[in-house]
Amino acid sequence: MKNLGKILVLLLILSPLWAKIKVVCTIPTLSSIASEIGGDKVEVITLASGEKDPHYVEPRPSLVVHLRDADLLVKVGMDLDMWVDALVDASRNTKIFWGSPGYVDCSVGIKKLEVPKGRVSMKEGEIHVYGNPHYWLNPQNGEIIAKNILAGLLRVSPASDHAYFQARADRFISRLRDKMKQWRAKLSPYKGTKFVSYHRSFSYFAQFFDLDYFGTLEPKPGIPPSTAHIAELIRDMKREGVRLILLETYYPRKFADMVAKETDAKVVVVPTAVGATKEAHDYFSLFDTLTSLISNALKG
Amino acid sequence: MRSLALFLISLLLALPLILAQQDESAVEEETTPPPPRGSVMRALQLPEISIVGNLQTLFSSNKEDEGRNMVKLEEIELALQSYIYPTIRGDVILAFHEHTEPTGEKHTHAEVEEGYVSFLNLGKGFSLKAGRMRVGFGKENPIHPHHRLYVDNPSVLTTLFSEHGLIGDGATLSYLFPTKLYTHLDLATWQVVTPEEGEGMPGLEKTFNTARLWVSSPLRDGELEMGISVGRGAGDEPVKIWALDGTFKRWPGAFGRDLLRMEIFSANHSGLKVSGWYLLGAHKFTKYWEGALRIDDSELISGGRERAISLVASNYLTETSILRFQYQYSDSPNGADNRLWVQVIFGMGPHAHPLE
Numbered sequence: 001m002k003n004l005g006k007i008l009v010l011l012l013i014l015s016p017l018w019a020k021i022k023v024v025c026t027i028p029t030l031s032s033i034a035s036e037i038g039g040d041k042v043e044v045i046t047l048a049s050g051e052k053d054p055h056y057v058e059p060r061p062s063l064v065v066h067l068r069d070a071d072l073l074v075k076v077g078m079d080l081d082m083w084v085d086a087l088v089d090a091s092r093n094t095k096i097f098w099g100s101p102g103y104v105d106c107s108v109g110i111k112k113l114e115v116p117k118g119r120v121s122m123k124e125g126e127i128h129v130y131g132n133p134h135y136w137l138n139p140q141n142g143e144i145i146a147k148n149i150l151a152g153l154l155r156v157s158p159a160s161d162h163a164y165f166q167a168r169a170d171r172f173i174s175r176l177r178d179k180m181k182q183w184r185a186k187l188s189p190y191k192g193t194k195f196v197s198y199h200r201s202f203s204y205f206a207q208f209f210d211l212d213y214f215g216t217l218e219p220k221p222g223i224p225p226s227t228a229h230i231a232e233l234i235r236d237m238k239r240e241g242v243r244l245i246l247l248e249t250y251y252p253r254k255f256a257d258m259v260a261k262e263t264d265a266k267v268v269v270v271p272t273a274v275g276a277t278k279e280a281h282d283y284f285s286l287f288d289t290l291t292s293l294i295s296n297a298l299k300g
Numbered sequence: 301m302r303s304l305a306l307f308l309i310s311l312l313l314a315l316p317l318i319l320a321q322q323d324e325s326a327v328e329e330e331t332t333p334p335p336p337r338g339s340v341m342r343a344l345q346l347p348e349i350s351i352v353g354n355l356q357t358l359f360s361s362n363k364e365d366e367g368r369n370m371v372k373l374e375e376i377e378l379a380l381q382s383y384i385y386p387t388i389r390g391d392v393i394l395a396f397h398e399h400t401e402p403t404g405e406k407h408t409h410a411e412v413e414e415g416y417v418s419f420l421n422l423g424k425g426f427s428l429k430a431g432r433m434r435v436g437f438g439k440e441n442p443i444h445p446h447h448r449l450y451v452d453n454p455s456v457l458t459t460l461f462s463e464h465g466l467i468g469d470g471a472t473l474s475y476l477f478p479t480k481l482y483t484h485l486d487l488a489t490w491q492v493v494t495p496e497e498g499e500g501m502p503g504l505e506k507t508f509n510t511a512r513l514w515v516s517s518p519l520r521d522g523e524l525e526m527g528i529s530v531g532r533g534a535g536d537e538p539v540k541i542w543a544l545d546g547t548f549k550r551w552p553g554a555f556g557r558d559l560l561r562m563e564i565f566s567a568n569h570s571g572l573k574v575s576g577w578y579l580l581g582a583h584k585f586t587k588y589w590e591g592a593l594r595i596d597d598s599e600l601i602s603g604g605r606e607r608a609i610s611l612v613a614s615n616y617l618t619e620t621s622i623l624r625f626q627y628q629y630s631d632s633p634n635g636a637d638n639r640l641w642v643q644v645i646f647g648m649g650p651h652a653h654p655l656e
């Protein structure tokens with residue numbers, strides 16, 4: 001019995017060494033990258049489903065339980081996943097409060113696009129008040145996200161794990177760089193192609209692939225399409241010969257079809273984040289799917 | 301206790317300035333994550349300020365309805381919200397209401413609807429809120445009116461409490477159980493602010509102590525929440541109220557949301573027993589349109605009961621700007637009535653709600 005006691009004490013002392021680090025990510029895109037870096041030493045939990053609009057996620061009490069037990073919170077930041085703030089407050093877990101080692105805002109170090117200058121009002125739309133938060137759609141930003149997550153993991157893990165995470169992060173980044181060449185090659189024939197989308201989701205995507213972001217069905221981020229705006233968009237698209245509409249999976253199809261009918265444009269429903277479709281199950285397959293869908297559509 | 305709320309407000313307004321001075325030397329590095337919204341560390345060192353307006357027009361067959369057949373600014377809510385320390389939040393909600401006397405005379409009055417400080421982590425799963433707030437009794441009472449799915453309040457809430465629900469000065473100690481199932485316990489003591497004397501359930505106008513147990517679990521592709529609330533007044537013959545609430549929500553498809561909610565209340569004071577319930581169902585048809593049905597059944601303090609059925613259609617222009625229509629048929633000892641509300645809720649500025 002005495003020995004059993006000793007073994008139990010030993011187990012208790014050693015348990016942190018094999019207890020997995022609990023990483024809670026707001027959206028599956030971040031979970032995918034966190035899993036690549038964390039490997040077997042982390043348990044990754046995702047709060048929102050990739051099928052939903054990531055701007056509007058209804059906080060639900062059961063998510064608080066995951067945050068209460070989290071060692072690391074990984075969020076997109078800016079105003080995209082602000083819905084997690086009330087859940088973090090309710091979790092009482094100061095390890096993941098802003099400024100704590102367990103708080104990872106992946107937007108740190110991202111060159112942000114469309115940051116409003118001067119006074120910000122609802123006239124500029126309901127969301128994107130800190131700039132466009134859909135930065136993961138430029139795969140180069142995947143590197144920055146990975147580095148932010150790695151830094152967070154290094155802050156909350158024992159030193160003995162650091163080499164493991166560092167090696168996995170290096171491997172992820174080099175694989176990503178290889179894939180970037182492939183993806184770019186796949187869309188290079190279509191450089192400068194003008195396209196519209198429902199919401200301003202593709203600014204970073206267009207930046208990487210040299211596409212011409214012509215406009216959106218929403219008049220402003222978060223503001224529903226209006227007849228006047230749609231009419232103007234149709235007129236401009238006709239004049240400029242815009243033939244591609246990228247429709248995010250979580251927006252209604254009606255308006256896109258309406259515009260397509262008038263302009264002879266093609267509507268392509270595309271995943272804008274991991275988990276939005278079955279094919280886009282991780283960060284790599286997200287771009288595989290996106291580039292295939294777009295190149296197939298433009299092949300004509 | 302009214303002065304407590306005022307004290308807290310001045311504290312809240314002063315703290316950003318105090319903290320700002322301490323923070324002046326801190327230079328933000330590129331590697332520092334930007335602070336969350338509602339943090340005083342933001343550039344202007346001001347709390348988040350938001351305004352929510354609530355415009356209503358009520359067409360009613362009941363000649364006694366206040367503000368009948370005219371556009372009425374029901375309420376302007378001014379919210380000042382801020383973290384005053386990484387683990388402490390301050391929330392102040394000022395409300396401006398307009399009331400029309402039967403003589404046609406209008407009165408506008410401003411009031412501190414809420415003003416409280418939240419200590420988000422006291423350790424070991426405890427947290428504390430102190431100040432004036434919507435009392436966490438039942439499910440709908442603590443929810444801000446502009447965040448509800450209908451225009452008028454369920455009659456059981458207006459009968460037992462008031463048009464503005466149950467608001468008190470006091471403190472709530474909360475405990476989050478270390479269990480897999482979300483289990484949350486509130487213990488609170490209040491000096492009741494509304495209902496005022498003569499309104500609502502007799503015996504409520506003084507000290508009222510409450511407890512609420514809230515459990516929540518994922519269920520299929522949704523979430524099932526259950527709550528039980530008990531409240532007890534002070535004195536030899538205290539008022540006693542209990543409430544049961546249950547909510548099921550699910551989020552089918554890309555932007556769908558279905559909700560089913562029921563709350564049952566029962567109150568007892570010196571032999572006067574009043575109980576009632578309401579049932580609420582809501583379904584999002586498209587990204588921008590939601591329909592709801594509410595059935596009310598409540599005993600009245602003056603005797604008899606009021607039954608009502610409401611149909612609601614809400615158009616979400618943005619998350620904080622809503623156009624809403626509500627038709628209601630009600631039947632009470634005063635007779636049957638038809639009512640139609642048109643409501644416009646407009647939000648300006650960043651506005652946060654705690655988990656509700």
Ligand SMILES: [Zn+2]
Nearest residue numbers: 055199200221
């Ligand atoms: Zn967006």
